[in-house]
Amino acid sequence: xxxxxxxxxxxxxxxxxxxxxxxxxxxxxxxxxxxxxxxxxxxxxxxxxxxxxxxxxxxxxxxxxxxxxxxxxxxxxxxxxxxxxxxxxxxxxxxxxxxxxxxxxxxxxxxxxxxxxxxxxxxxxxxxxxxxxxxxxxxxxxxxxxxxxxxxxxxxxxxxxxxxxxxxxxxxxxxxxxxxxxxxxxxxxxxxxxxxxxxxxxxxxxxxxxxxxxxxxxxxxxxxxxxxxxxxxxxxxxxxxxxxxxxxxxxxxxxxxxxxxxxxxxxxxxxxxxxxxxxxxxxxxxxxxxxxxxxxxxxxxxxxxxxxxxxxxxxxxxxxxxxxxxxxxxxxxxxxxxxxxxxxxxxxxxxxxxxxxxxxxxxxxxxxxxxxxxxxxxxxxxxxxxxxxxxxxxxxxxxxxxxxxxxxxxxxxxxxxxxxxxxxxxxxxxxxxxxxxxxxxxxxxxxxxxxxxxxxxxxxxxxxxxxxxxxxxxxxxxxxxxxxxxxxxx
Amino acid sequence: xxxxxxxxxxxxxxxxxxxxxxxxxxxxxxxxxxxxxxxxxxxxxxxxxxxxxxxxxxxxxxxxxxxxxxxxxxxxxxxxxxxxxxxxxxxxxxxxxxxxxxxxxxxxxxxxxxxxxxxxxxxxxxxxxxxxxxxxxxxxxxxxxxxxxxxxxxxxxxxxxxxxxxxxxxxxxxxxxxxxxxxxxxxxxxxxxxxxxxxxxxxxxxxxxxxxxxxxxxxxxxxxxxxxxxxxxxxxxxxxxxxxxxxxxxxxxxxxxxxxxxxxxxxxxxxxxxxxxxxxxxxxxxxxxxxxxxxxxxxxxxxxxxxxxxxxxxxxxxxxxxxxxxxxxxxxxxxxxxxxxxxxxxxxxxxxxxxxxxxxxxxxxxxxxxxxxxxxxxxxxxxxxxxxxxxxxxxxxxxxxxxxxxxxxxx
Numbered sequence: 001x002x003x004x005x006x007x008x009x010x011x012x013x014x015x016x017x018x019x020x021x022x023x024x025x026x027x028x029x030x031x032x033x034x035x036x037x038x039x040x041x042x043x044x045x046x047x048x049x050x051x052x053x054x055x056x057x058x059x060x061x062x063x064x065x066x067x068x069x070x071x072x073x074x075x076x077x078x079x080x081x082x083x084x085x086x087x088x089x090x091x092x093x094x095x096x097x098x099x100x101x102x103x104x105x106x107x108x109x110x111x112x113x114x115x116x117x118x119x120x121x122x123x124x125x126x127x128x129x130x131x132x133x134x135x136x137x138x139x140x141x142x143x144x145x146x147x148x149x150x151x152x153x154x155x156x157x158x159x160x161x162x163x164x165x166x167x168x169x170x171x172x173x174x175x176x177x178x179x180x181x182x183x184x185x186x187x188x189x190x191x192x193x194x195x196x197x198x199x200x201x202x203x204x205x206x207x208x209x210x211x212x213x214x215x216x217x218x219x220x221x222x223x224x225x226x227x228x229x230x231x232x233x234x235x236x237x238x239x240x241x242x243x244x245x246x247x248x249x250x251x252x253x254x255x256x257x258x259x260x261x262x263x264x265x266x267x268x269x270x271x272x273x274x275x276x277x278x279x280x281x282x283x284x285x286x287x288x289x290x291x292x293x294x295x296x297x298x299x300x301x302x303x304x305x306x307x308x309x310x311x312x313x314x315x316x317x318x319x320x321x322x323x324x325x326x327x328x329x330x331x332x333x334x335x336x337x338x339x340x341x342x343x344x345x346x347x348x349x350x351x352x353x354x355x356x357x358x359x360x361x362x363x364x365x366x367x368x369x370x371x372x373x374x375x376x377x378x379x380x381x382x383x384x385x386x387x388x389x390x391x392x393x394x395x396x397x398x399x400x401x402x403x404x405x406x407x408x409x410x411x412x413x414x415x416x417x418x419x420x421x422x423x424x425x426x427x428x429x430x431x432x433x434x435x436x437x438x439x440x441x442x443x444x445x446x447x448x449x450x451x452x453x454x455x456x457x458x459x460x461x462x463x464x465x466x467x468x469x470x471x472x473x474x475x476x477x478x479x480x481x482x483x484x485x486x487x488x489x490x
Numbered sequence: 491x492x493x494x495x496x497x498x499x500x501x502x503x504x505x506x507x508x509x510x511x512x513x514x515x516x517x518x519x520x521x522x523x524x525x526x527x528x529x530x531x532x533x534x535x536x537x538x539x540x541x542x543x544x545x546x547x548x549x550x551x552x553x554x555x556x557x558x559x560x561x562x563x564x565x566x567x568x569x570x571x572x573x574x575x576x577x578x579x580x581x582x583x584x585x586x587x588x589x590x591x592x593x594x595x596x597x598x599x600x601x602x603x604x605x606x607x608x609x610x611x612x613x614x615x616x617x618x619x620x621x622x623x624x625x626x627x628x629x630x631x632x633x634x635x636x637x638x639x640x641x642x643x644x645x646x647x648x649x650x651x652x653x654x655x656x657x658x659x660x661x662x663x664x665x666x667x668x669x670x671x672x673x674x675x676x677x678x679x680x681x682x683x684x685x686x687x688x689x690x691x692x693x694x695x696x697x698x699x700x701x702x703x704x705x706x707x708x709x710x711x712x713x714x715x716x717x718x719x720x721x722x723x724x725x726x727x728x729x730x731x732x733x734x735x736x737x738x739x740x741x742x743x744x745x746x747x748x749x750x751x752x753x754x755x756x757x758x759x760x761x762x763x764x765x766x767x768x769x770x771x772x773x774x775x776x777x778x779x780x781x782x783x784x785x786x787x788x789x790x791x792x793x794x795x796x797x798x799x800x801x802x803x804x805x806x807x808x809x810x811x812x813x814x815x816x817x818x819x820x821x822x823x824x825x826x827x828x829x830x831x832x833x834x835x836x837x838x839x840x841x842x843x844x845x846x847x848x849x850x851x852x853x854x855x856x857x858x859x860x861x862x863x864x865x866x867x868x869x870x871x872x873x874x875x876x877x878x879x880x881x882x883x884x885x886x887x888x889x890x891x892x893x894x895x896x897x898x899x900x901x
Contacts, residue, residue: 108846139594168523169530172528173593211496211590214504219508226544226546230543248543267756267758282675384734384786388738
């Protein structure tokens with residue numbers, strides 16, 4: 001890194017109008033770059049009075065030449081420009097110079113100049129963020145009513161850059177932020193900037209501060225003292241302008257004792273109102289749900305199944321998804337298990353497969369409101385994968401455990417025909433594994449006389465990647481349902 | 491009862507809220523008050539306006555509307571059998587406090603919770619009324635987080651979502667058994683159902699409607715929850731399993747872990763002890779591995795038998811030490827997923843490495859400039875001119891990378 005040349009030795013001296021005169025720097029840099037002036041030939045300084053002189057001394061832009069700079073550089077250079085490092089003007093020019101020869105330079109995160117650029121940008125952004133966090137307004141009254149003023153000491157020249165944030169946030173009030181090198185004022189309509197100020201120019205107190213301090217000390221949990229963590233985010237240099245910070249030393253000093261006191265304090269007998277509340281709100285505990293053995297209606301059965309603990313699947317699922325449909329239905333459809341959407345809604349066949357099912361049912365001329373739809377397994381079984389739940393197949397034990405409910409549903413609804421949608425349903429209804437693709441379209445009569453029609457699960461159609469194949473499979477499924485309709489109306 | 495001043499109420503009702511860990515104010519859509527000439531803005535990223543000596547940020551005015559409560563949850567200072575002082579804010583007081591604090595730039599917004607008095611609907615209606623007054627009467631555009639009472643009516647939930655940026659329902663404890671034992675009146679089934687209906691509402695409202703093509707506003711910052719750590723016997727693996735289920739099932743933005751802290755007038759159901767702060771910290775780190783580093787929950791503690799996260803090294807380093815066969819990773823070639831698993835490389839460093847690779851072959855010192863500390867990274871990577879040699883197999887590797895044991899004051 002070359003140091004800035006002594007003013008007297010430089011070929012060109014650029015005087016900027018202010019520490020934040022990015023436009024002036026940009027114009028000068030453009031002229032110098034297009035004339036091939038090397039970084040080491042330029043000295044940069046801030047001197048409001050010499051700005052005109054500089055403009056006259058800088059070479060003009062050669063006819064027809066232009067400077068192309070990546071937009072990302074200009075945006076970030078404007079931020080880096082707010083840094084308090086006096087070498088930043090020369091550094092940014094040097095980076096510009098390198099950029100014209102190495103266009104991809106900003107993508108090389110390991111380059112020392114790029115690192116420095118990023119580090120300076122980060123420092124400015126942090127300072128901006130801290131100003132947004134730690135400015136504390138104090139309320140004042142004047143002829144126009146209330147207004148607010150704050151004193152803040154930033155590390156970098158960020159007031160102008162940061163002021164629009166405060167305008168957008170506090171549009172409905174009048175305010176001024178004073179800092180040692182600049183001030184910003186919003187009068188409710190317009191934002192204006194002024195010179196730096198002294199701390200004494202800001203109001204000294206505000207009657208809300210006592211409330212704020214009350215909040216600050218009450219929200220602190222002495223059992224969790226972590227002073228280092230606090231100071232990493234709220235360095236001491238900010239403390240002198242934060243009304244709550246005066247409390248910190250006392251809170252830290254008293255924390256150990258306060259925490260020990262909390263632990264040492266013996267539990268005390270409950271106050272009188274506790275018994276009254278218990279009696280009023282909790283005297284009638286809900287009865288434990290039965291196992292549904294004596295249920296006489298589907299509604300009773302559904303109620304009993306809410307608390308089902310017959311297998312461990314209830315643990316991860318939201319709720320029991322019970323069958324739905326008229327108790328007098330002549331046809332019953334049995335699927336595998338509820339999916340993500342069914343688990344949330346508490347209704348069977350409402351997710352993507354349910355939509356396919358509904359559409360084809362409709363095409364086949366079967367009214368969903370006239371049939372009973374349920375699943376072999378009533379809780380959703382899944383594996384969490386990132387933010388999604390991946391369906392996983394219920395095992396034989398889970399299917400067996402859940403047959404308790406399916407058998408009761410069959411006994412209450414007494415359908416003429418049951419349609420097994422997919423292998424799990426067929427297994428549950430027939431008590432053994434059945435090759436669905438081979439046996440689809442067939443009706444099997446159980447020993448108890450119940451007729452079970454075998455077909456696929458509609459989700460199978462959704463899993464076929466080729467649209468033509470999926471359409472063909474959909475057609476076959478429609479054919480199956482039309483057969484079901486013929487069977488049941490025969 | 492003597493009439494309490496606003497300041498006395500504030501002391502009681504913020505004290506009563508301090509055991510809730512959540513305080514974030516991020517995730518809201520960008521908005522400001524320029525057009526309305528009201529007060530308040532959100533930037534997507536939250537701002538922490540102060541830090542308490544417990545190291546936790548203060549971003550929101552976090553208070554209870556009241557700490558009267560009909561529930562008797564053993565871990566809660568506001569349970570009905572506790573002898574804590576009771577107070578109740580009026581809606582007007584909360585609105586005034588929020589505006590006064592916000593205008594002075596003390597806070598980013600309001601996080602309002604409440605003990606349940608009389609009925610869940612009555613309490614929730616007051617919470618919603620505070621938010622409504624702030625939005626509609628004060629033109630307040632700052633952040634609002636409301637705690638939802640699980641048993642409240644769908645209409646109130648709908649209204650809450652209209653005014654709030656984020657809604658939350660606490661699961662309280664990692665297992666249903668834990669809830670049943672320590673919070674006998676709470677019903678885990680109801681809590682799950684509420685989270686499910688919140689997810690459905692959020693998804694439904696984020697679809698543009700056919701009529702207006704505009705999205706309706708409903709808790710744009712999503713939902714979150716809190717789990718208390720160390721009040722029951724659940725292992726870290728069990729806790730993370732619950733988190734992973736919650737993220738997947740209800741699309742939560744955040745799960746907060748709150749080390750069980752002794753409370754004044756503690757219940758005799760819980761042994762008084764210091765809060766397991768380091769354990770809480772490790773859980774947060776493990777949570778990040780799931781959310782940002784592509785780890786599936788079962789992987790995090792794979793190969794460990796006790797189901798507990800190491801307290802002396804972070805979970806990513808602990809995982810790498812147990813899975814040394816997956817290292818070293820070549821920084822010039824490896825896929826993003828593999829780089830994200832290197833201890834000491836964060837998401838930003840990985841992004842920079844990938845951005846730089848087309849232009850430069852990275853040497854060890856290049857990586858050193860990109861990441862925070864090359865010492866942690868070095869044994870796990872291959873770079874131009876650098877291979878870690880035998881260090882990966884070295885017995886003492888863990889000792890070298892773990893911080894020296896130190897006296898911990900309050901752990």
